[in-house]
Amino acid sequence: MKKVTLTIDGLQLRADEGSTVLQAALANGLYIPNLCNHPDLVPAGLCRVCVVKVDDWKISISCKLPVKEGMVISTEDPEVQRIRKSTVELLVANHPMTCLTCSRDANCELQRVASYVGITQESLKRYRRSVRQLPIDSSNPFFDIDHSKCVLCGICVRTCDELQNINAIDYVRRGVHTTVGTLGNKPITQSCCESCGECVARCPVAALAPKESPISMREVKSVCTYCGVGCGILLGVRGEKVVGVRGDRDNPVNRGSLCVKGRYGFKFINHPDRLTTPLVRKDGVLVPASWDEALERVAANFSEHKGEQFAALASARITNEDNYLIQKFTRAVMQTNNIDHCARL
Amino acid sequence: MTFAEIQAQANLEWEALNNGGRPQITVGTATCGRSAGAMAVVKAFEEELQAKGIDAALVEVGCIGPCYAEPLVNIKKPGWATVSYRNVTAEMAREIVAAFLLGDDPLAKYALGVFGEGEIAGIPNILSTPAFKPQERRVFRNCGTIDPTNINHYIANDGYIGLNKALGMRQEEVVDVMKRSGLRGRGGGGFPAGRKWEAGLKAKGTQKYVVCNADEGDPGAFMDRAVIEGDPHSVLEGMIIAGYTIGADTGYIYVRAEYPLAIRRLERAIQQAHEFGFLGQNILGTNFSFEIRIFPGAGAFVCGESTALTLSIEGKRGMPRVAPRPRTTEVGLYDKPTLLNNVKTFSSAPMIITRGAEWFASVGTEKSTGTAIFALTGKVQNCGLIEVPMGITLRDIIYDIGGGIADGGQFKAVQTGGPSGGCLPESLLDTPIDYDSLDAAGSIMGSGGMVVMDEKTCMVDVARYFLDFTEIESCGQCVPCRLGTKQLLDILKDICSGRGKPEDMDLLYELSHSVHGGSVCGLGQTAANPVLTTLRYFRDEYEAHINDRCCPAKVCKSLISYVIDKEKCVGCTLCAKSCPVQAISGEKKKIHSIDQALCVQCGVCLEKCPKKFSAIACVSPKVKQEES
Incomplete structure (x- = not known):
């Protein structure tokens, strides 16, 4: 150049x-x-x-x-x-x-x-101080909008327009009464906002702020597990818990951008209901088991159900390589073409 | 029909009206006339003419100019000079018909003056009066003389000659004439129109637009409305010529929705221009085609700014584009090259083409040619729309045309250019009216508002008034304008209510410069002008407000008290009876007193106290309870 x-x-x-x-x-x-x-x-x-x-x-x-x-x-x-x-x-x-x-x-x-x-x-x-008194819009489950802190830089409006093409927000009213708002100035959840949080990530002040945003002690580079796009993420970790996610600007796939799931859908990681060990049914009750025990039970049962009576549904949340193995396993070992993939979430 | 045939037909109609042996009654029924009651006058004339069986032509015309004399009626009776009647009512109309049309008494007591051939004893010749003598009606050439709904009237008064002539010229030749005329943009900026037209012509692109800015929003300015209502075809003709010159096929008129009559007049004019072949396909048999559309604005002052205006036409939020940016002539409406001019600029173009650049430049100054139009308002005797050659002084306008200060008052300041302009003191009254002299004095030509103020006007309050306007009308996109105008306004409000601090004057000055230097568009850049000029020329008033808590003009309510002079009060009780908050007490025939804690400074007591007693006075600073 x-x-x-x-x-x-x-x-x-x-x-x-x-x-x-x-x-x-x-x-x-x-x-x-x-x-x-x-x-x-x-x-x-x-x-x-x-x-x-x-x-x-x-x-x-x-x-x-x-x-x-x-x-x-x-x-x-x-x-x-x-x-x-x-x-x-x-x-x-x-x-x-x-x-x-x-x-x-x-x-x-x-x-x-x-x-x-x-x-x-x-x-x-020397100045006459005046802070805008407007109610905080807390309708969105992931972030709050506090107009009193807004400096009207317009970054959120331009992000929604130029990057996301959603146009959920724009300027409303005029002069000192100008705010960023939705069509009809309704709460953000009643607009076409998809809660991607791209505006929140770019807000230079705290006018748009995540509802919970503890500062992380360290960041772990990872890949989002939600879909096949494979966005690069940085998981904010504090103690043993994931407390936040931000897009990885160095990742060529998403260059920092994330969708609502990748950015805000991380609470499952530390959720008490999350399965962390295989469960095997014994006498009608699911009880924790070792991987060996679980796999043996699966292998024993699978071998009795080869052919058309078997079908496999793979997940988008596992890697391409694992998905390949599942279809290979279904066709070669289970001897059926009944294989599908959710490919969407 | 050829243009010559169209002209012949129009001249025939115009001749028949003017020299057909019938009396002709013209009534100014523009918005201004209507609000003064002109429609009732028209109705009275209609009924009276019919009742008395008089064969006369009754013509509704546009604004004639002198608002103080509305409704205005001109009567042209064969064999007589034309008599102009002022402040005509329905009753006066009937009286005039009986006395002057049936009889031969022109009723001198109702007349403003006469014009045309002949004299009438007891009535002055209008054009020789100080109010009219300095005026030169060019943009207003047809306002108040032709029926704006009749295209033939316009054609018979040299209408569409300029278009016909321009279509026979090369585009560069038209640009050359416009450049040589020296015409500068009449919207207030004063950019040379010819250069803008040249840029429009040179701009690359197959699709170009012409836009007429009729979003007249300055408080107290109404000349664009008058031109459109009184002579809509002059604006259309100017736009069509501009369209031909730059190679545009579509024109837009962005006109305030608050001007319903102007919009109706434009709609009718566009329809007639189509019927006569001045608009549409192959205009006057040439290859040039042009359409004009009307776009009513939704009432934002900032949409008068050219880039906000074009965005507004596109259906977007009216916010000025941020510089550095290409000129509108390169990237304008729908991002296409766009020629945008004010109503009066377009209205000037036909006569420049018809009569030549030299004729246009024959009046005015070297750098500001032609005439200037002002809406003269405020504390002058004769309010109204005036058109004067550039270079005339403020003093000539205020004291000759305006007739001096109303009610025998004392001149204090004159404000030009609306909220973007400044207030000039008596010492600058000999400033000539042209773009550069007004700029040097700290004000601007603007779109032509001129508000005269007398000694009863508080200059701090005036600055507050204008900032109140700009704060509301700021589009809100940039920080200096959005928050700067608010801060300036808050400080001025504090000063007006006695909470001013000595350091406020420096802060006002500092902020004004930052708002000027930092704002995106002309609205913000000039918003502080009323503050800067009042600080510059009327600093003593600011000091009195801040240091002495005194409003010298006795306007700011928080700084004044009404007091009763114990020596003069006779206890007539008139003040006590009229006080809306029962702040005045006192028995009949005993001295009254005002409870300052209750008083709301409405001033009714002062008005009610009979002149012969004059026992109530307004004082500033405020008095303490026991002194009143």
């Missing part, structure tokens, strides 16, 4: 032609504060936090500004600082000050820009 050279705060950078100034900066390890930008989405330019000065005269947002050969960018110009500071101060003045009890504390983009810009108690004191 053709490269162009530009200067950001005195540093000469090479960037791909067609990329934006913000992309060029981030790719080169330079942080320009931003809120509404997300690498998976078309830049929207709404938060105005990523303002820069171009060629010493023009104020522009860097997330939509294409790089040009010889371009000179300043991120610390006094005018840039002024606009950026007011913008972030306005956001903070309208945001609840409940950081310590917030699920996104220490992992919040608003906190990050606020501390970068240097918001102080003194500078905030």
Whole structure:
């Protein structure tokens, strides 16, 4: 790809032609504060936090500004600082000050820009504080929507539109009363939302937050067991329990995306009802048994039922290799073609 | 029919109306006239003419301009100068018919003036009065003189000549004439129209659109409505010429749904233009085909912004597109090249083509040619729509055309450009009206609202009023506009209610600049102009509110008290009887007093106290209980 050279705060950078100034900066390890930008989405330019000065005269947002050969960018110009500071101060003045009890504390983009810009108690004191008082939409079993924390970056709206093509949410009302909402502003469960949680995963603050989101002590790389797509997942583990799942952005299959089952359907792993050992029926009662005992019983019974009286149904939740073996076993050993596969869940 | 035949037919009809030997009565029945009672006047004339058996033509026309004189009636009686009657009622209509049409008494007491050939003793010539002399009616050329529902009236007044001429020119030639005219976009931005048309022509694409912005939303601005209601064909003709010039086949008129009469007039005009071959397939026998559709807007102020407007036509949420972005002439409606102009810009195009670029540029200033239209409102004697050559001063407009401040008041400020504009003080009254001078003074030309304020206007309250408007009308997508206008408004509300802090003025200033520099679109970028200009020119009023808790204009209710002068009160009880909250006590013929804890500052007592006593006064700052 053709490269162009530009200067950001005195540093000469090479960037791909067609990329934006913000992309060029981030790719080169330079942080320009931003809120509404997300690498998976078309830049929207709404938060105005990523303002820069171009060629010493023009104020522009860097997330939509294409790089040009010889371009000179300043991120610390006094005018840039002024606009950026007011913008972030306005956001903070309208945001609840409940950081310590917030699920996104220490992992919040608003906190990050606020501390970068240097918001102080003194500078905030001058503002009229006002936090939106709207009921939390907790209708969804997996996540809550808290409008008081929403910064209206639009990432959720764009995710639902650009990535998922569901369009369950959009902006409703106008001006300071603008919120993200569903058609008719009904609870999220009464919309066409499929609870995939892609928006929740991208929300820079805690306006969209999982109902339970304990921080994991370690992550285990795995593959989702729900269907044949084989999405890469990272299981969040705490103690001996799986407490969360996130999509693996490095996995070429799903590049971080997950569906409702892969993201939220993990509680079976530690569920008390889950079978962890084979059960064998003795005197009409299922009792725990060893694998050897169980397999012997199965083999003994199977051998008496070869041919048309036998059928096998395989599961999508096992691997392709295991599925292959089952059909081979059914045809070669059990001598029947009565083999099917659920292939769907 | 050829265009010449169409013209001949139209001229015949127009001649018959004007010189057919019958008296002609024209009544201004645009929305403004109707709300002043013009339809009752039309009905009265109809009934009276029939009852008296008088053969006269009764014509409904568009807005004539002087709102203060509505309903306006012009009577052209053969052998007489045309008499213009002001504030006509149904009764006056009957009286005028009896006196002037049956008899020969023009009833000078009801007349605003005369125009045309001849003089009438006792009635001034309208065009020589200070209110009309400086005016130059170009965009308003037909408003108030032709029947807007009759295409023949328009054709007989040089209508569609420009289109006929343009269709015989190359597209580049039309662009050249438009460029040489110096016409700048009349929607307020002032972008050179010719350059925009050129960009539209040069834009690549087989599908292009022309869009007319008739989403007039500034408080106190109503000239686009007047042009559409009074002369809809001029807008259509301008759009058709634009369509031919850039190679578009479809035009949209985005008009406010709150303008039902304008929409009806446009519908009728489009239908007539089709019947006469000015719209549709193969216009006037050429290969050029063009259609115009009307799109009623749903009432969002921000949809007057060009990119929000085109998205709104597409059925999407009306939010301005975020820069850096391609120009609308490259990526506009349905992402196709789109030429978007204001009503008055399109209405100017036919006369520029017909009469030439030099004629158009013969009035105005070097960089702002032609005329400017303002909706002159507020505390002036003569409110109304005016059209003046660019370069005329604010003073000329307010004191000559406007007749000075109403009720003998004192001038304080003039606000131009609506919520995006600024308030200019007396020291800037000699500022010439053109895009660049107003910009330099901190205001804008805007779409043409001009609100005059007197000494009874509180400038902090004015800033609060405009911010209240922009806060509501912000689309909400970008932070500086959505939260900045709210913060500015909250601070201004605090100042107006006596909770202002000394550091507020600096914060207002700082925030205003950030909102200006950080917002996505023109609405946000200019939203703070009313704050910045009032801070700049009327800082003392802010200081009085914050430091002394005093509203010098005595407008802000939290900062004023009504008090009774013990020396003057005679105990007539009128104030006590009229007080809606029983805050005034006192026995008959004894001095009354106001309980400040109960008083809601409605001011009724002040109005009711007889002038001869004048015992009640409004004071600021507030007084304590015992002083009242």
